[in-house]
Amino acid sequence: xxxxxxxxxxxxxxxxxxxxxxxxxxxxxxxxxxxxxxxxxxxxxxxxxxxxxxxxxxxxxxxxxxxxxxxxxxxxxxxxxxxxxxxxxxxxxxxxxxxxxxxxxxxxxxxxxxxxxxxxxxxxxxxxxxxxxxxxxxxxxxxxxxxxxxxxxxxxxxxxxxxxxxxxxxxxxxxxxxxxxxxxxxxxxxxxxxxxxxxxxxxxxxxxxxxxxxxxxxxxxxxxxxxxxxxxxxxxxxxxxxxxxxxxxxxxxxxxxxxxxxxxxxxxxxxxxxxxxxxxxxxxxxxxxxxxxxxxxxxxxxxxxxxxxxxxxxxxxxxxxxxxxxxxxxxxxxxxxxxxxxxxxxxxxxxxxxxxxx
Numbered sequence: 001x002x003x004x005x006x007x008x009x010x011x012x013x014x015x016x017x018x019x020x021x022x023x024x025x026x027x028x029x030x031x032x033x034x035x036x037x038x039x040x041x042x043x044x045x046x047x048x049x050x051x052x053x054x055x056x057x058x059x060x061x062x063x064x065x066x067x068x069x070x071x072x073x074x075x076x077x078x079x080x081x082x083x084x085x086x087x088x089x090x091x092x093x094x095x096x097x098x099x100x101x102x103x104x105x106x107x108x109x110x111x112x113x114x115x116x117x118x119x120x121x122x123x124x125x126x127x128x129x130x131x132x133x134x135x136x137x138x139x140x141x142x143x144x145x146x147x148x149x150x151x152x153x154x155x156x157x158x159x160x161x162x163x164x165x166x167x168x169x170x171x172x173x174x175x176x177x178x179x180x181x182x183x184x185x186x187x188x189x190x191x192x193x194x195x196x197x198x199x200x201x202x203x204x205x206x207x208x209x210x211x212x213x214x215x216x217x218x219x220x221x222x223x224x225x226x227x228x229x230x231x232x233x234x235x236x237x238x239x240x241x242x243x244x245x246x247x248x249x250x251x252x253x254x255x256x257x258x259x260x261x262x263x264x265x266x267x268x269x270x271x272x273x274x275x276x277x278x279x280x281x282x283x284x285x286x287x288x289x290x291x292x293x294x295x296x297x298x299x300x301x302x303x304x305x306x307x308x309x310x311x312x313x314x315x316x317x318x319x320x321x322x323x324x325x326x327x328x329x330x331x332x333x334x335x336x337x338x339x340x341x342x343x344x345x346x347x348x349x350x351x352x353x354x355x356x357x358x
Contacts, residue, residue, distance in 0.1 A: 001112070013122060018034060021198065034087070035071065037092045044306055047278075067353070094266070122159050123171050137223075137264050157187065161188035185201065228346060230309040236336070244274060246303075263312055263313040264312040268311070
């Protein structure tokens with residue numbers, strides 16, 4: 001069995017790539033499963049995987065490294081119940097040091113597992129980092145981003161389609177120069193040919209010599225502590241069949257308010273559930289609103305909205321910003337918005353179960 005460990009910063013396109021890769025594998029008769037991971041417990045990605053009938057498990061309440069036992073238990077559970085040939089394990093976007101804390105323990109305790117490490121980087125975020133040394137986030141958060149790239153077997157420069165041809169070539173050349181020992185792929189994860197190339201490269205990759213990183217856990221922990229996590233499930237009720245539109249307008253308002261305040265966005269993900277139909281919306285650090293169409297011929301009065309926000313700011317400030325946007329949206333639309341579950345926090349200090357350096 002193969003384990004494709006997928007890392008990369010918040011909003012780098014990991015989940016989209018996994019969903020598309022899973023569909024490609026199934027079309028070709030290859031069985032697969034997915035393990036998702038987050039610091040929170042209300043995960044948009046897990047619910048969306050369920051809606052697509054993808055065999056999945058989730059490790060919540062912390063990263064893989066700090067919940068290693070659960071990760072291994074989920075690998076064994078999928079192996080026993082689904083018998084997958086491939087498992088994608090997507091680490092939370094604020095996690096690093098995976099070689100020492102995840103790969104090497106799995107190699108020691110699960111020796112038959114064939115492991116590869118792919119790290120995703122949003123092309124629009126990576127290019128200014130490589131070109132100008134410009135960082136979207138403050139230094140301690142940028143430290144996590146840098147460490148993630150360093151430990152990749154394969155670096156996938158995602159959302160490459162959002163750059164023009166010259167900029168695409170530039171970011172790929174700079175990435176290959178910066179990381180000469182790594183396989184570097186430019187990828188649009190909605191392009192089936194790109195997904196097939198990624199899967200083929202993973203399949204053909206031989207045993208990789210990996211070194212454990214020298215990670216300063218004080219800086220790593222400080223970086224995670226600069227990020228506010230907000231998970232909220234709410235119900236939107238309208239009397240005129242416009243609940244989809246109300247949900248989308250609320251999400252745009254939240255994102256625009258975050259940008260207006262100058263808070264760097266890791267990601268802002270949401271799942272709108274209208275019963276018969278579910279729509280996933282993702283906003284990331286690139287400052288571009290998602291092109292997600294609202295269902296025109298599906299009037300509904302009620303939708304459930306699950307929001308996952310990962311933003312560099314104070315948790316109380318993020319909580320108040322979202323609350324103000326909800327209040328304003330309800331008044332402008334004349335709809336009722338009821339919060340079901342709300343969690344706002346900072347990630348705890350990373351304390352890995354295992355850390356094997358040699």
